[in-house]
Amino acid sequence: MKMSMGPVGRHLLGLAVAGLTLATGGAAFAELGQPAAWEWTLQQSASPVMDNIVWFHNFLFVLITLITLFVLALLVIVVVKFNARANPVPSRTTHNTLIEVAWTLVPVLILVGISVPSFRLLFLELDVPKADLTIKATGKQWYWSYAYPDNGKFEFDSLMAQDKQPRLLGVDNEMVVPVNKVVRVQVTGADVIHAFALPAFGVKIDAIPGRLNETWFKATTTGMFYGQCSELCGKDHAFMPIAIRVVNDQEFASWVETAKKKYASGGTSTYASTAGPTQ
Numbered sequence: 001m002k003m004s005m006g007p008v009g010r011h012l013l014g015l016a017v018a019g020l021t022l023a024t025g026g027a028a029f030a031e032l033g034q035p036a037a038w039e040w041t042l043q044q045s046a047s048p049v050m051d052n053i054v055w056f057h058n059f060l061f062v063l064i065t066l067i068t069l070f071v072l073a074l075l076v077i078v079v080v081k082f083n084a085r086a087n088p089v090p091s092r093t094t095h096n097t098l099i100e101v102a103w104t105l106v107p108v109l110i111l112v113g114i115s116v117p118s119f120r121l122l123f124l125e126l127d128v129p130k131a132d133l134t135i136k137a138t139g140k141q142w143y144w145s146y147a148y149p150d151n152g153k154f155e156f157d158s159l160m161a162q163d164k165q166p167r168l169l170g171v172d173n174e175m176v177v178p179v180n181k182v183v184r185v186q187v188t189g190a191d192v193i194h195a196f197a198l199p200a201f202g203v204k205i206d207a208i209p210g211r212l213n214e215t216w217f218k219a220t221t222t223g224m225f226y227g228q229c230s231e232l233c234g235k236d237h238a239f240m241p242i243a244i245r246v247v248n249d250q251e252f253a254s255w256v257e258t259a260k261k262k263y264a265s266g267g268t269s270t271y272a273s274t275a276g277p278t279q
């Protein structure tokens with residue numbers, strides 16, 4: 001059978017091509033680690049977890065598109081073939097065992113097929129692998145504090161900086177991490193519930209007072225990465241960004257040395273109130 005495309009089909013194809021061009025063209029403007037104007041896709045991935053999230057998202061998108069088209073086709077068939085005009089004498093069919101078994105079994109299999117990669121992704125996100133370093137992020141009204149227990153036990157505050165770009169995402173003191181290292185992030189809240197989120201790393205976890213949540217990321221490229229508090233936490237919720245600078249090992253080592261001195265006094269520090277090492 002020869003497939004031919006009518007003018008409507010060609011128009012639709014043209015629209016699809018235009019959409020794709022726009023999408024890929026739009027992505028070209030996007031800078032790694034931050035949102036772009038008119039962005040409607042996920043941010044570019046920079047961690048293994050986000051790679052998996054992107055894969056899962058695309059997998060589901062294909063699946064739901066096929067299901068939607070299938071249901072649409074069934075509806076069209078029913079409307080055309082079984083309307084009152086086409087069937088002056090209505091059918092008295094009430095049961096069809098084969099179809100009933102099929103429409104029960106097929107959705108079950110589809111859902112099981114979705115649950116397998118879904119659970120695998122959840123475990124990947126929350127089973128923290130052996131960490132190279134731990135950072136504690138504390139959400140406060142309305143800024144973040146980062147503590148480095150493995151690298152000299154300093155802690156510092158990270159506040160949004162109005163003079164920095166990107167607007168509403170730049171901060172005075174960024175969290176700094178080494179590239180290609182497993183960073184365990186322990187997250188808590190000091191006053192109300194906040195949420196620590198960084199789209200490019202596929203990280204989003206609640207910061208709850210009195211509770212220590214744990215997640216991880218492994219940044220695969222150096223550069224600046226931005227996220228935002230993702231749990232409504234009060235009037236300046238929109239103004240407590242998360243900025244992470246990913247650097248190479250030497251840069252990280254020298255930053256740690258500077259940070260130890262710079263943040264030694266840390267008035268509100270987690271470590272300031274303790275008499276000595278607790279471990």
Ligand SMILES: [Cu+2]
Pocket residue numbers: 193194195229230231232233234236237238240
């Ligand atoms: Cu918030």
